[in-house]
Amino acid sequence: MNPIPEPATRLIVALDFSEAEAALAFARKLDPARCALKVGFELFVVAGPDLLHRLHGLGFRVFLDLKFHDIPNTVAAACRAAARTGVWLINVHASGGEEMMRAAHAAVRETNDTTALLAVTVLTSSDAGTLREIGVNREPAEQVRLLGELAVRKAGLEGLVCSAQEAAMLRRLLGEEPLLVTPGIRLEDAGGDDQKRVMTPERAISAGASAIVVGRPITRAADPSMAMEAFITRLQKSE
Structure with missing residues (x-):
């Protein structure tokens, strides 16, 4: 299994839609040779596994972003079911x-050899204050380091979902092999929405990100195709 995307497909577009047909209509406007797609909670709850099969039918790699977090047996069963759909990436909370x-990794590996399992470290919507609210008295970067080592070195997962702000540190710590997927990517003139730890595409790739996730700056743009091309151009310049 080689989960690392080719340079041309380092962009993962988050399908921020509440209806399957709207998501599919948007996907049909995109080139699967130039991006992958991410399906999150809302869309999956509405559309279910059938949407994943339809996106695969259009030729897209799919990141199923459900961030499983429960007792080991329950998470293993959920990951096994997700891997059976043939998605490219699934994730759990580290x-x-x-x-x-x-348990989750074993379930995925015994199901197929094409799905990679990632661990979410610290959400890009979280900062030090958020961590303190839940009793974690570490800075985000230190918490990411601890969870990254736990997920990759100890549990054997293929990679991490992390802020691009921690990508360089994780590359130094874990080497070049793990897949680092970084949400919270914005262009300089864009707001952060509810993301707090953000970075531009070039800086993310230079820091060691394997792929970037972009949602609303593309899906809610006045011209989504032009917005996507802007991100792709920036990614190509960073190679």
């Missing part, structure tokens, strides 16, 4: 612990 992640 804060679920080593036992949970090991």
